[in-house]
Amino acid sequence: MQATQENPSADAVRHTVNIELGDRSYPIVIGAGLLGHAQTYAGLPKAHAAMVVTNSTVAPLYADAVCAALSALYPHVGRVVLPDGEAHKDWTTLNLIFDALLSGASDRKTVLFALGGGVVGDMTGFAAACYMRGVPFVQLPTTLLSQVDSSVGGKTAINHPLGKNMIGAFYQPQRVVCDLDSLKTLPTRELSAGLAEVIKYGPIADMVFFDWIEAHLPALLAREPAALAHAVRRSCEIKAHVVGQDEREGGLRAILNFGHTFGHAIEAGMGYGAWLHGEAVGCGMVMAAHLSQRLGLVDEAFVARLTRLVQAAGLPVRGPALGADRYIELMGHDKKAEGGEIRFVVIDGPGRASMRPAPDALVREVLARCCD
Amino acid sequence: MQATQENPSADAVRHTVNIELGDRSYPIVIGAGLLGHAQTYAGLPKAHAAMVVTNSTVAPLYADAVCAALSALYPHVGRVVLPDGEAHKDWTTLNLIFDALLSGASDRKTVLFALGGGVVGDMTGFAAACYMRGVPFVQLPTTLLSQVDSSVGGKTAINHPLGKNMIGAFYQPQRVVCDLDSLKTLPTRELSAGLAEVIKYGPIADMVFFDWIEAHLPALLAREPAALAHAVRRSCEIKAHVVGQDEREGGLRAILNFGHTFGHAIEAGMGYGAWLHGEAVGCGMVMAAHLSQRLGLVDEAFVARLTRLVQAAGLPVRGPALGADRYIELMGHDKKAEGGEIRFVVIDGPGRASMRPAPDALVREVLARCCD
Numbered sequence: 076m077q078a079t080q081e082n083p084s085a086d087a088v089r090h091t092v093n094i095e096l097g098d099r100s101y102p103i104v105i106g107a108g109l110l111g112h113a114q115t116y117a118g119l120p121k122a123h124a125a126m127v128v129t130n131s132t133v134a135p136l137y138a139d140a141v142c143a144a145l146s147a148l149y150p151h152v153g154r155v156v157l158p159d160g161e162a163h164k165d166w167t168t169l170n171l172i173f174d175a176l177l178s179g180a181s182d183r184k185t186v187l188f189a190l191g192g193g194v195v196g197d198m199t200g201f202a203a204a205c206y207m208r209g210v211p212f213v214q215l216p217t218t219l220l221s222q223v224d225s226s227v228g229g230k231t232a233i234n235h236p237l238g239k240n241m242i243g244a245f246y247q248p249q250r251v252v253c254d255l256d257s258l259k260t261l262p263t264r265e266l267s268a269g270l271a272e273v274i275k276y277g278p279i280a281d282m283v284f285f286d287w288i289e290a291h292l293p294a295l296l297a298r299e300p301a302a303l304a305h306a307v308r309r310s311c312e313i314k315a316h317v318v319g320q321d322e323r324e325g326g327l328r329a330i331l332n333f334g335h336t337f338g339h340a341i342e343a344g345m346g347y348g349a350w351l352h353g354e355a356v357g358c359g360m361v362m363a364a365h366l367s368q369r370l371g372l373v374d375e376a377f378v379a380r381l382t383r384l385v386q387a388a389g390l391p392v393r394g395p396a397l398g399a400d401r402y403i404e405l406m407g408h409d410k411k412a413e414g415g416e417i418r419f420v421v422i423d424g425p426g427r428a429s430m431r432p433a434p435d436a437l438v439r440e441v442l443a444r445c446c447d
Numbered sequence: 448m449q450a451t452q453e454n455p456s457a458d459a460v461r462h463t464v465n466i467e468l469g470d471r472s473y474p475i476v477i478g479a480g481l482l483g484h485a486q487t488y489a490g491l492p493k494a495h496a497a498m499v500v501t502n503s504t505v506a507p508l509y510a511d512a513v514c515a516a517l518s519a520l521y522p523h524v525g526r527v528v529l530p531d532g533e534a535h536k537d538w539t540t541l542n543l544i545f546d547a548l549l550s551g552a553s554d555r556k557t558v559l560f561a562l563g564g565g566v567v568g569d570m571t572g573f574a575a576a577c578y579m580r581g582v583p584f585v586q587l588p589t590t591l592l593s594q595v596d597s598s599v600g601g602k603t604a605i606n607h608p609l610g611k612n613m614i615g616a617f618y619q620p621q622r623v624v625c626d627l628d629s630l631k632t633l634p635t636r637e638l639s640a641g642l643a644e645v646i647k648y649g650p651i652a653d654m655v656f657f658d659w660i661e662a663h664l665p666a667l668l669a670r671e672p673a674a675l676a677h678a679v680r681r682s683c684e685i686k687a688h689v690v691g692q693d694e695r696e697g698g699l700r701a702i703l704n705f706g707h708t709f710g711h712a713i714e715a716g717m718g719y720g721a722w723l724h725g726e727a728v729g730c731g732m733v734m735a736a737h738l739s740q741r742l743g744l745v746d747e748a749f750v751a752r753l754t755r756l757v758q759a760a761g762l763p764v765r766g767p768a769l770g771a772d773r774y775i776e777l778m779g780h781d782k783k784a785e786g787g788e789i790r791f792v793v794i795d796g797p798g799r800a801s802m803r804p805a806p807d808a809l810v811r812e813v814l815a816r817c818c819d
Contacts, residue, residue, distance in 0.1 A: 166538055177609035177780065205577075205614045208604065209695070232580065237549035242577045244616065323581070408549065 111140035162348035192218035193225035200231030204246035219269025223310035267389035268353025334360030340405035357390030483512035534720035564590035565597035572603030576618035591641025595682035639761035640725025651800035702800035706732030712777035729762030
């Protein structure tokens with residue numbers, strides 16, 4: 076699928092970023108006016124049935140349009156509406172998808188469509204990975220966070236009471252469709268949460284992009300289409316480059332988790348859903364930057380600059396008062412822990428990240444410095 | 448791993464059958480006295496922790512010996528004991544494995560060991576596929592059925608109330624260890640159930656093996672080690688050959704499901720666990736043979752010969768009285784159904800199988816002929 080402009084109602088801007096993974100390669104299509112057009116879905120696997128998985132917030136906005144467009148390609152188009160929110164990213168909710176599939180007209184070729192944010196995408200992807208040992212699925216991310224991060228790269232999962240994303244699969248979608256129009260209806264708090272993952276790509280990979288975000292933050296917060304289009308495109312390019320080199324997170328891919336070890340502890344410690352994932356990651360990046368500074372990898376000016384940008388994006392920069400012991404306990408459950416040692420993504424000089432363990436005392440210093 | 452005889456307490460007979468799947472290749476090691484020897488586990492992935500998953504029947508027999516042997520290689524060796532039986536092959540039981548992993552010393556390199564029959568193997572494999580998006584696992588099948596079929600080939604799954612094995616993954620083990628000594632403690636009913644899958648390999652792939660089974664059935668039922676060793680080895684060879692050509696069941700692999708479409712309907716219709724899987728498959732093969740005959744593919748003598756062997760193995764050859772409508776409804780949920788059409792594995796002449804749909808009327812004739 077090449078960048079095209081055949082849809083007269085769409086903005087002139089349409090980009091395609093390809094994820095190169097051999098026979099699991101797929102395109103990320105970025106543009107406006109995409110969700111409701113049958114052309115958007117041309118060339119996907121043929122099947123007797125399609126199933127749109129969405130949530131109670133997104134369904135009233137886009138589900139009818141998507142189902143209508145899919146009806147041109149699939150004889151049966153079903154839908155299942157999940158409760159909204161990270162708190163529902165569990166087996167009980169996942170089973171609603173299986174129930175709908177097994178009660179309906181589905182078979183082992185049925186194509187699933189994940190219409191919504193990161194939670195819908197993660198759950199639909201995991202359902203597709205497991206249903207009859209694997210059916211095709213398509214990501215239709217409707218939040219900034221899912222467009223720039225979670226819908227891309229094939230990580231799918233549900234949460235376990237003892238840890239976030241502990242049960243899941245690496246399972247690549249057939250296509251990702253980022254309709255920029257869907258960002259118009261996004262609550263401000265979720266726009267900010269998405270910006271956390273956009274900002275992330277600067278320190279770990281591209282300080283020119285970081286400069287650009289600093290300069291264009293007002294435009295992004297004002298949802299100017301050209302600014303959002305560039306932010307989504309560049310984020311997807313960086314993620315595609317990283318995932319193309321390390322699909323299953325044997326090494327490099329872990330840098331995408333900058334801010335996530337602290338962030339996951341905040342999310343789990345506060346109870347899933349109290350903090351948005353992007354909020355926890357924003358705050359977690361500030362904490363990870365402080366840790367990098369204490370390890371002698373970046374200077375105070377860099378930490379201050381990152382902190383200012385995170386704060387200006389509308390995100391928290393101070394962690395909740397969980398207590399250092401609880402933070403460390405929660406981080407020990409994180410998937411990045413190995414052999415009992417907690418490993419952190421640190422900034423190895425602006426624009427470059429790496430993973431390493433950190434002395435307990437330094438981590439406690441950071442927690443004391445960054446938490447209420 | 449080559450066939451070796453370095454373990455003086457083992458029988459002289461030890462075979463290795465390799466599953467050739469590129470970087471997912473692995474050996475099936477077949478012999479006596481394997482489970483309790485550290486040498487059996489040499490060369491497996493190194494890790495901080497190993498977790499033995501077993502059930503309440505098998506644990507008292509072999510878990511201590513396996514854990515002791517693994518202690519030579521892994522600093523932490525945990526175990527989790529599941530309730531026994533197909534009725535427990537569900538999410539609730541699967542979650543016991545996740546709970547044990549997340550409460551213990553495990554991390555993303557922890558190696559799982561499935562010690563038990565097909566249910567333990569399917570659940571442990573699926574847990575390994577999903578835990579932290581994938582950790583290594585090893586199959587230690589202790590029943591004839593799991594040694595000749597379910598532990599080999601990477602199919603893992605749990606059941607859903609609306610269908611057997613509906614939620615799962617293709618996920619290959621690192622190694623399969625078939626300890627023939629474990630067959631000594633197998634209940635007679637389970638020995639017969641395992642013979643169903645052994646018999647299966649004849650009609651679908653190798654009538655010379657079928658002749659051998661007919662000739663050696665008394666020896667197999669008497670558990671003569673040499674006969675069991677040959678049955679396990681030849682079954683694994685045939686399965687390895689099929690799986691090596693079609694890992695994800697795009698086509699050929701489906702022939703391994705001979706008898707399973709009818710069989711799954713029996714299992715689901717009677718409630719999982721009422722009939723053993725092998726019992727249902729034995730009866731299902733007789734039904735599928737009748738269907739093959741009605742399709743003009745085999746003659747009555749072949750059907751009679753297969754029926755005699757299944758019956759002589761101690762397996763049922765008549766289906767329960769579920770009613771034809773219920774059978775057809777249940778078979779419609781089977782994974783082999785596509786686009787609403789039920790497809791059957793039929794014998795296309797002795798020693799050769801294929802998949803095809805069958806007219807509803809013929810299926811009803813078979814059900815009328817074969818059910819009480």
